[in-house]
Amino acid sequence: MKFIDNEDVTKYSGEDYTVQEVDDDHSFVYSKTKGNNMPYTTINLESKPCLDPIEVSVGANSQFYPLERDRNTNDCDVV
Numbered sequence: 001m002k003f004i005d006n007e008d009v010t011k012y013s014g015e016d017y018t019v020q021e022v023d024d025d026h027s028f029v030y031s032k033t034k035g036n037n038m039p040y041t042t043i044n045l046e047s048k049p050c051l052d053p054i055e056v057s058v059g060a061n062s063q064f065y066p067l068e069r070d071r072n073t074n075d076c077d078v079v
Contacts, residue, residue, distance in 0.1 A: 001030040001040075 004012070004027055012019055012029045020028045046057045 004029055
């Protein structure tokens with residue numbers, strides 16, 4: 001699964017890929033037959049994701065119910 005520019009859609013044509021247009025400039029493409037075919041266990045959709053996938057970014061106005069394991073974590077660490 002990934003987001004691509006609409007100009008790259010031709011690279012993913014054929015029966016192996018499904019392409020969904022997101023807006024005038026971007027599309028979302030995925031395949032059930034290409035890639036490692038391992039099941040997805042987590043998916044994070046964030047406006048400004050952290051470089052480290054273990055960390056979770058927090059928007060300026062975001063409110064959420066923290067999990068017990070996340071109660072002592074902060075926003076992305078600055079290195």
